[in-house]
Amino acid sequence: MIDANAIRLSYGTPTGRLLVLKGLSIHCETGQITSIVGPSGCGKTTLLNVLAGLDSQDNGSVTVEGKVGYMMQDALLLPWRTLAENASLGVEVINGGTRHNREVLNKYLSAFDLSQFSGIYPGAASGGMKQRVALIRTLLTQPSVMLLDEPFTSLDFDVKLKIQRFLIDYHMKHSTTLLIVTHDIEDAIALSDTVVVLSDRPATVKTVIPIDIGFARHDPIQARKSPLFTEYFTHIWDEIKYLDEE
Amino acid sequence: MRRIGFYRALPLLAFLLFWELATHGNPTRAFFFGSPEKIASYMVTKTLDGSLPRDFAVTFTEAALGFMFGNIIGTALGLGLWYSKLAFSIAKPYVLALGSAPVFALAPLLIVWFGTGMLSKVLIATLSTIFIALMQSYTGASEVSNDYLRLMKTFGATQGQTFRKVVAPSSIVWVISAFRLNVGFAILGAFIGEFISSSAGLGHLILVASGLFDISLMLCGVILLTVLAFVLYFLVGQLEPRLKKAVVSYL
Numbered sequence: 001m002i003d004a005n006a007i008r009l010s011y012g013t014p015t016g017r018l019l020v021l022k023g024l025s026i027h028c029e030t031g032q033i034t035s036i037v038g039p040s041g042c043g044k045t046t047l048l049n050v051l052a053g054l055d056s057q058d059n060g061s062v063t064v065e066g067k068v069g070y071m072m073q074d075a076l077l078l079p080w081r082t083l084a085e086n087a088s089l090g091v092e093v094i095n096g097g098t099r100h101n102r103e104v105l106n107k108y109l110s111a112f113d114l115s116q117f118s119g120i121y122p123g124a125a126s127g128g129m130k131q132r133v134a135l136i137r138t139l140l141t142q143p144s145v146m147l148l149d150e151p152f153t154s155l156d157f158d159v160k161l162k163i164q165r166f167l168i169d170y171h172m173k174h175s176t177t178l179l180i181v182t183h184d185i186e187d188a189i190a191l192s193d194t195v196v197v198l199s200d201r202p203a204t205v206k207t208v209i210p211i212d213i214g215f216a217r218h219d220p221i222q223a224r225k226s227p228l229f230t231e232y233f234t235h236i237w238d239e240i241k242y243l244d245e246e
Numbered sequence: 247m248r249r250i251g252f253y254r255a256l257p258l259l260a261f262l263l264f265w266e267l268a269t270h271g272n273p274t275r276a277f278f279f280g281s282p283e284k285i286a287s288y289m290v291t292k293t294l295d296g297s298l299p300r301d302f303a304v305t306f307t308e309a310a311l312g313f314m315f316g317n318i319i320g321t322a323l324g325l326g327l328w329y330s331k332l333a334f335s336i337a338k339p340y341v342l343a344l345g346s347a348p349v350f351a352l353a354p355l356l357i358v359w360f361g362t363g364m365l366s367k368v369l370i371a372t373l374s375t376i377f378i379a380l381m382q383s384y385t386g387a388s389e390v391s392n393d394y395l396r397l398m399k400t401f402g403a404t405q406g407q408t409f410r411k412v413v414a415p416s417s418i419v420w421v422i423s424a425f426r427l428n429v430g431f432a433i434l435g436a437f438i439g440e441f442i443s444s445s446a447g448l449g450h451l452i453l454v455a456s457g458l459f460d461i462s463l464m465l466c467g468v469i470l471l472t473v474l475a476f477v478l479y480f481l482v483g484q485l486e487p488r489l490k491k492a493v494v495s496y497l
Binding site: 052053054068069070072074076078080081089090092093094141 | 393394396398399400401407411415416
């Protein structure tokens, strides 16, 4: 469960304080998938940083129940480790040693089409490969709460759908709470129980839209075929378009 | 590759030929500039009588030990200071003050305190290298991207884990770069020590030769100092991939 109440956060800049989050409240039930959409630079990543405990809010309270796994916007792979070694970094740290379950790692690498590339270094990997490794790195730590910051941006469409399907299966199997920041409205609808639209900076919650597309949600392709999909898309788009007109 | 080797050697061969032609049969020029023939002759005779290998071994030992101690202690201190910004702030003026003091000025003190034997030369070589190793390794550690440190924080990494998984491997390039810089400084330190007071070593050889105005013998010592530097560079080159691998694999 994630509960952020009246979060206010500002940064010091050479020209004064820059208010990023202005009394933002968000609530995600255990085992739910919530997506956050909003204008570029509105403070979505900052919100995740606060929820992950990397940044501290000026005011407000944050409660995150469960083990948090945070996939940051940049893959941040260590250049001296192979893709497989990077994928196991988090679990190495958590286990306090270098031991990790090679079998599980191989399963993920295979599911993410990375088996052939596990021995290469990040310098030789594509952006999509790095992003997939970053996601595996988060999944291997077996979090009960996952914060994903733009996890699909560098992925080709077919790979993205495959990984989304994998994520949904993982979520159903482990009842993981997912909070996804994305700029892609389609991804948000296809994956989420709830879509939260943020306002421009300083960010507040503009609208919370529950998504109900029935069993189609279990499959990101079927979800996109759902007749309700377009309605949700239009609804969210109107909210974001409205922001542009402000 | 062979052709490159040939072209590399060509300027040297041309220079030696010119030098030899200019000094051959001209004792005045040979006195002031030495001669390749005389240098070669010294190389052979002094190698055969064992004096040159002994001097080389003495300087090599002093420089290598000073290089080793200076780099190990300096790197350990530099990386260790990453743990505490406060400790670094306190240590910084002392490090800069001691690091900027010319070794030539401190060398007589060390010889007074530790005698004219090998120990004082090793300490001078250590002193010549320790501050570079310290500053390089600290800079390497402190320049690690903050994003990586935040990433480690998301895993709940301890400071020690962050050091082992991110800081140490990330700093290794700086540490190796300090090693390369310190090859010259270690030799310089050992040489200065020998030049001030010694009974053996290449510095001693050059000092004695200069007293005798024997330019060829002096140059013989200089050439051997260059060979010594090449040997140390070669060893550092051999160490580099192994050290990188060890840091990434075992930390």
